[in-house]
Amino acid sequence: MIMPELPEVETIKNNLQEIKGKKITALNIRRQDIIKQKDFDPEELIDQEVTNIDRRGKYLCLATGNHCHLLVHMGMTGRFFLLDQELSYEDKHLHFVLHLDPGRKILFQDPRRFGGIWFVRETATFFQTMGMEPLSPDFSPEYCLKVMARRKTSIKNILLNQSIIAGIGNIYADEALYAAGIMPDRPGAGLSSREMARLHRAIQEVLRKGIEEKGTTVRDFRDGYNRSGGFQNQLQVYGRKNQPCFRCGQTIGVTKIGGRSSHYCSRCQQ
DNA sequence: CGCTAGTCCTGTCTGC
DNA sequence: TGCAGACAGGACTAGC
Numbered sequence: 001m002i003m004p005e006l007p008e009v010e011t012i013k014n015n016l017q018e019i020k021g022k023k024i025t026a027l028n029i030r031r032q033d034i035i036k037q038k039d040f041d042p043e044e045l046i047d048q049e050v051t052n053i054d055r056r057g058k059y060l061c062l063a064t065g066n067h068c069h070l071l072v073h074m075g076m077t078g079r080f081f082l083l084d085q086e087l088s089y090e091d092k093h094l095h096f097v098l099h100l101d102p103g104r105k106i107l108f109q110d111p112r113r114f115g116g117i118w119f120v121r122e123t124a125t126f127f128q129t130m131g132m133e134p135l136s137p138d139f140s141p142e143y144c145l146k147v148m149a150r151r152k153t154s155i156k157n158i159l160l161n162q163s164i165i166a167g168i169g170n171i172y173a174d175e176a177l178y179a180a181g182i183m184p185d186r187p188g189a190g191l192s193s194r195e196m197a198r199l200h201r202a203i204q205e206v207l208r209k210g211i212e213e214k215g216t217t218v219r220d221f222r223d224g225y226n227r228s229g230g231f232q233n234q235l236q237v238y239g240r241k242n243q244p245c246f247r248c249g250q251t252i253g254v255t256k257i258g259g260r261s262s263h264y265c266s267r268c269q270q
Numbered sequence: 271c272g273c274t275a276g277t278c279c280t281g282t283c284t285g286c
Numbered sequence: 287t288g289c290a291g292a293c294a295g296g297a298c299t300a301g302c
Binding site for chain 2: 075076077093110111112113114151152153157258259
């Protein structure tokens with residue numbers, strides 16, 4: 001099971017750079033309920049050039065020449081990928097198609113439909129409540145200490161809170177906490193500055209590694225060409241319940257935190 | 271405001 | 287072999 005997190009969306013973003021400058025020729029909304037917001041008529045995108053493909057948190061953002069934005073969130077099982085016109089494709093759970101000139105298309109497929117598409121005019125407003133990008137220069141141990149001060153909830157919950165840090169999901173949260181040697185149920189405010197420095201570094205390391213490996217594929221994730229990623233082979237704790245810790249041999253445990261499974265090594269993490 | 275529990279959804283896995 | 291139930295969880299909402 002997978003949800004596309006920051007490294008997965010970043011991978012799709014990188015793949016899709018080649019459509020920059022291409023013209024949108026048509027679009028096909030096959031399921032209305034995956035459209036979450038419509039600041040403008042989607043038809044306005046037709047005949048427009050894709051001017052930019054960006055990422056903010058777990059959102060992919062396509063900009064067009066007339067200052068319109070198409071935002072995509074993959075939810076848990078969403079796929080957003082390029083396909084050459086002549087190739088056949090599985091159209092089950094296919095909710096949206098963007099046709100590009102010449103003869104290519106981008107498909108949005110999402111069996112579980114936790115994902116969606118937003119037609120947004122002002123991205124600044126849309127992303128107003130989104131937290132800091134963890135790979136930006138402003139993301140520092142000091143920032144972490146500041147935003148986690150006085151928070152009694154678990155550090156795991158804080159890492160998953162998109163309004164504090166953008167883009168971290170269950171897999172990279174567990175991996176970062178393992179790499180930092182911190183138990184996921186520790187209250188955020190209880191972390192020492194030394195621990196916060198370790199966590200800050202671990203977050204950046206696992207995310208960078210995830211991007212380098214072009215994402216994690218447990219079952220569902222596919223990149224902008226519908227290919228699998230490689231980070232699943234480097235997971236230390238996520239999905240390794242009852243298996244020995246690579247570092248110390250202790251059995252990896254799982255507990256529920258905030259309704260989500262949290263994987264940890266009780267010897268390597270305090 | 272901070273936090274928890276419930277909700278949505280369907281493919282896959284488990285146990286009888 | 288078949289089938290019911292558990293499970294996966296991102297983001298949002300209601301309620302305390």
